[in-house]
Amino acid sequence: MRPIVDARLREIETLYRSRFTHFVRVATAVTGDRELALDAVHDAFAGAVRGRRGFRREGPLEAWLWRAVVNAALKAREREVVETRVRRIDVERDGYVTGSGELGAVIAALPERQRLALFLRYYADLDYRGIAVALGVEVGTVSATLSAAHTAVRRALEEVTR
Amino acid sequence: MIDVEPLIWEELERAVAPPEPELANWGEVLRRSGEQARRRRRRIAVLAVTAAAVGALVASPLGGAIARGLGGFSSWLTGAPGTPAGSEEQRSFERRDERSWASFPETPQLRELIRVHVGEGRYTLYGFHAGNAFCLRLTVTGIRGAGPTLACTSRSELATSRDLVIPLKGDVGLGRVGPLPRTSLDPPSAPRAIVTFGFAAQEAARVRFVSMRGAATEATVGGGAFLHVLDGPARGERVVRGTVEERTGAAHEVRLAIMRSNDERLGSGLPPKGPSHVERKVVGGQIAWFARRLERGEPLSPEHRKQFVLPRRRIGDFARVIQPDPDDFLRMLVSANDRGEICTSLITRGGVGGGCGPLNRLFARGPLALSSGFSGAGQQYWIVSGLVSDEVARVVVFLSTGERRQAPLRDNVVIVRVSAAKFPARVVGYDAAGRVIGVLTIGGRRPGPRRVGPWRVLIRLKGDATHRTTVLRVARSSSGGSCMLVSFRNGESSGCFSAGWRGPAVRVGANFVPSGGVLYGRVRQDVELLEVQLRNGSIVRARPREGFVLVALPSFEILRAVGRDARGRKLGTQSFHRP
Numbered sequence: 001m002r003p004i005v006d007a008r009l010r011e012i013e014t015l016y017r018s019r020f021t022h023f024v025r026v027a028t029a030v031t032g033d034r035e036l037a038l039d040a041v042h043d044a045f046a047g048a049v050r051g052r053r054g055f056r057r058e059g060p061l062e063a064w065l066w067r068a069v070v071n072a073a074l075k076a077r078e079r080e081v082v083e084t085r086v087r088r089i090d091v092e093r094d095g096y097v098t099g100s101g102e103l104g105a106v107i108a109a110l111p112e113r114q115r116l117a118l119f120l121r122y123y124a125d126l127d128y129r130g131i132a133v134a135l136g137v138e139v140g141t142v143s144a145t146l147s148a149a150h151t152a153v154r155r156a157l158e159e160v161t162r
Numbered sequence: 163m164i165d166v167e168p169l170i171w172e173e174l175e176r177a178v179a180p181p182e183p184e185l186a187n188w189g190e191v192l193r194r195s196g197e198q199a200r201r202r203r204r205r206i207a208v209l210a211v212t213a214a215a216v217g218a219l220v221a222s223p224l225g226g227a228i229a230r231g232l233g234g235f236s237s238w239l240t241g242a243p244g245t246p247a248g249s250e251e252q253r254s255f256e257r258r259d260e261r262s263w264a265s266f267p268e269t270p271q272l273r274e275l276i277r278v279h280v281g282e283g284r285y286t287l288y289g290f291h292a293g294n295a296f297c298l299r300l301t302v303t304g305i306r307g308a309g310p311t312l313a314c315t316s317r318s319e320l321a322t323s324r325d326l327v328i329p330l331k332g333d334v335g336l337g338r339v340g341p342l343p344r345t346s347l348d349p350p351s352a353p354r355a356i357v358t359f360g361f362a363a364q365e366a367a368r369v370r371f372v373s374m375r376g377a378a379t380e381a382t383v384g385g386g387a388f389l390h391v392l393d394g395p396a397r398g399e400r401v402v403r404g405t406v407e408e409r410t411g412a413a414h415e416v417r418l419a420i421m422r423s424n425d426e427r428l429g430s431g432l433p434p435k436g437p438s439h440v441e442r443k444v445v446g447g448q449i450a451w452f453a454r455r456l457e458r459g460e461p462l463s464p465e466h467r468k469q470f471v472l473p474r475r476r477i478g479d480f481a482r483v484i485q486p487d488p489d490d491f492l493r494m495l496v497s498a499n500d501r502g503e504i505c506t507s508l509i510t511r512g513g514v515g516g517g518c519g520p521l522n523r524l525f526a527r528g529p530l531a532l533s534s535g536f537s538g539a540g541q542q543y544w545i546v547s548g549l550v551s552d553e554v555a556r557v558v559v560f561l562s563t564g565e566r567r568q569a570p571l572r573d574n575v576v577i578v579r580v581s582a583a584k585f586p587a588r589v590v591g592y593d594a595a596g597r598v599i600g601v602l603t604i605g606g607r608r609p610g611p612r613r614v615g616p617w618r619v620l621i622r623l624k625g626d627a628t629h630r631t632t633v634l635r636v637a638r639s640s641s642g643g644s645c646m647l648v649s650f651r652n653g654e655s656s657g658c659f660s661a662g663w664r665g666p667a668v669r670v671g672a673n674f675v676p677s678g679g680v681l682y683g684r685v686r687q688d689v690e691l692l693e694v695q696l697r698n699g700s701i702v703r704a705r706p707r708e709g710f711v712l713v714a715l716p717s718f719e720i721l722r723a724v725g726r727d728a729r730g731r732k733l734g735t736q737s738f739h740r741p
Contacts, residue, residue: 013188016186016188016191017186017188018433020181020183020185020186021180021181021182021183021435021564024181024185025178025180025181025564028178028181029174029177029178034181037181038181038185042187042190042191042194043194045191045194045195046191046192046193046194046195047195049191049192049195050195103169103170103173104173104177107170107173107174107177118170118174119174121596122170122171122174122175123174123178125436125437127441127597127598146596149170150166150167150170153166153169153170154166157166157169
C-alpha cells in the first residue's frame with residue numbers, strides 16, 4: 001500500500017509544480033487576492049496530501065485537485081469577507097477583482113458557477129470533463145453553464161452599447 | 163451579435179496576472195499537511211512563507227513586475243513621451259516610409275526620446291506609434307554603414323506586459339573594423355559598436371547590460387525607452403544579458419533573445435504553457451472565400467503586381483491583400499498562382515516573403531498552417547503568420563512565462579508578433595464552441611545536429627562557370643552524421659545532417675550566375691551516378707564522393723537531377739523550375 005501512496009504523493013507534487021501558476025491564477029480570480037490565493041492553494045494541496053489514500057481514481061487526479069483548490073479558494077474568500085467586511089475596497093462581494101470597464105463588472109456579477117466555469121476554462125485550460133469534475137457537475141451542465149455565461153455577458157454588453 | 167468570447171478572454175487575461183513560478187513552495191505544502199497539534203506552529207510558518215513570498219516578489223528576477231502592476235508603459239499608451247523630432251528627421255522618415263509597401267496607415271509623428279554621444283557615434287532614438295504598432299527608430303551618425311534601424315511591437319504587448327523593459331533590438335552590431343567575412347571560415351569582423359534598445363516602463367530607473375567579458379555598462383533611460391551602446395567591442399564580443407533596476411533598488415533580469423552559439427535555443431528556458439492537445443480533431447479544412455474567389459481584403463495594386471514575383475511562378479489573376487489587424491501595417495498577400503496553388507506572402511517593413519502549395523494539402527495535418535520568422539539583426543519579436551482553416555474562430559498565443567496574447571485573425575489570415583525571449587510559445591486555435599482544434603509549438607525545440615569536427619575539403623571545382631574555385635567541405639556532425647559547407651564565389655551554403663537517410667534519394671541545390679551554375683548537395687549512399695538533365699537536351703554526369711556531389715554546369719536551365727545505382731536504375735529524381 002505504501003509504495004502506491006508514495007507514488008500518488010509524487011503525482012500530486014508533479015501536478016503542483018507543473019500547474020502551480022494555473023492553480024494560483026484561478027484561486028486569485030476566486031478570492032480576489034494573490035496572498036489569499038497562495039494560501040488557499042497550499043491548504044488545498046496539504047489537504048490532498050493528507051487525504052491521498054482516500055482518492056479512488058474515480059476521475060483524473062488533476063480534476064480532484066482542482067476541486068480541492070476551488071473549494072479552498074471559496075472558503076478563503078468567505079473567511080476573508082466575514083473577518084474584514086469592508087476592508088478590501090477593490091474586491092467585490094464575489095471576489096473577482098473588477099476591471100475598470102463594464103466587462104469586469106459584468107463577469108463579477110455572474111452567478112458563482114458560471115464564473116467558476118469561466119475561470120477554470122480560461123485560466124486552467126481545463127476541458128469540459130475536467131471542469132465538470134472540479135465543479136462536481138455533469139459535463140452537459142458545464143456546456144450549458146458556459147453558454148449561459150456567454151449569453152449573459154453578450155446581453156449586458158449589448159445593453160451597454162445600445 | 164457580439165462575439166463575447168474574445169472579450170471575456172481579454173478581460174480575464176488583464177484582470178489576473180499569472181503568478182511567478184518561483185512562488186511555488188512544495189515544502190510548505192508538506193509542512194501544512196502535518197499533525198493537527200502543530201497547527202499553531204504551521205500558522206506561523208504560513209506567515210513566514212507569505213512574507214517570504216512577498217520578499218520573493220522583490221528579490222526574484224521577475225517579481226518586481228508583479229509588484230509594479232499595470233500602467234508601466236502608460237506614457238506610450240496614453241501619451242506622447244519625449245519631444246517632437248526635428249523636421250529634417252521627420253521628412254527623412256516619411257520618405258523612407260513612402261517607399262515601403264508596408265507603409266504606416268497614417269504618417270506617424272516621430273518623438274525624440276534619447277540622444278547620446280558615445281565614442282565616434284552620435285545616437286538618437288526616436289519613437290512613435292501608428293495604430294496598434296509601437297516602434298522605435300535608431301539613427302546613428304559618425305559610424306559608416308550604420309543606417310536607421312527600426313523595430314516595432316504591438317499595442318497589446320505594451321498594454322499587458324508585466325516586464326519593466328521590452329527590448330525590441332538586442333546585440334546589433336554597427337559598422338565594422340576589418341574585412342567583412344565572406345564565408346563562415348573567415349574570421350568575424352568586429353563592429354564599431356553594439357546597440358540594444360527598447361521600451362522602458364516608468365518604474366525602470368537603471369538598465370545595464372553585460373558583455374561576454376563580464377563587463378557591465380549602463381544604458382541611457384528616458385522618454386519611455388532605453389538605449390545601450392557598447393562602444394568598440396572586441397572581435398566576437400556580444401551583449402549577453404541585462405538587468406533593470408526599479409526606483410526602489412530591486413533588480414530584475416531583462417528578457418533578451420540572443421543566441422550566443424548554434425547549440426543554444428532562444429527562449430526563457432521554461433516549459434511551454436497552454437493546451438498541448440486538441441479537443442476536437444480537424445483535418446482537411448478549407449478556406450471558403452479563397453475557393454470561391456470572393457474578394458476579401460484589398461486587391462493587389464498593378465504596380466505591386468508588376469514587381470511582385472512569387473517563388474516558382476508568377477501570381478495568377480486572383481490576389482488579395484489581407485490585414486488581420488486593420489490598425490497594424492503587417493499584411494499578407496493571398497493569391498492563386500497559375501498552377502492552381504495557394505500562395506501566401508507576408509508583407510512587413512523588412513520585405514516580402516512566402517511560398518506556395520496545393521490548397522488541398524494545406525490543412526492536411528491540422529487547421530493551423532502557420533510559420534514563424536524574423537528579419538533584421540537583433541530582432542526580439544518574431545512574426546507568426548499564415549493561414550488557418552474555416553473551423554478556426556480564434557487563435558491565442560501562450561508564452562512560456564504564463565502570459566498569453568490574442569492573435570489578430572481575419573479572413574483566415576493570422577499575423578502576430580511574439581517575443582522570442584519568451585519562447586517556447588504555443589499557438590492554439592479554437593473553434594466557435596471554444597474547443598481546442600489546433601496546437602503549434604514554436605521555439606524551444608532541441609537544436610539540430612551541429613558540426614563537431616574540423617572541415618576537410620572533399621571536392622574542389624576549378625574554373626567553373628563563375629571562373630572561380632568552388633569548394634565542398636565536410637565535417638562530422640554531433641548526431642553521428644555529417645556537415646556540408648559549399649563555398650561559392652558569391653556566397654556559401656551549409657547544413658548538418660543526422661546519420662541515416664530519410665526522404666528522396668537526391669537532395670541537391672543549385673547556385674547560378676548568368677553564364678552557368680553549380681549543382682551541389684547530397685545523395686543516398688546507394689546512388690552511384692548523378693545525371694543532370696538540362697533544358698537544351700544535354701546531360702552532365704557526376705559520380706558522388708562519400709554521398710556528396712558538386713557539379714559545374716554550362717547552363718542554368720536545369721530540368722532535373724536523376725540519381726542512379728550501379729546498374730543504372732533510377733533511385734530518385736529532383737525537378738527544377740526556371741530560376
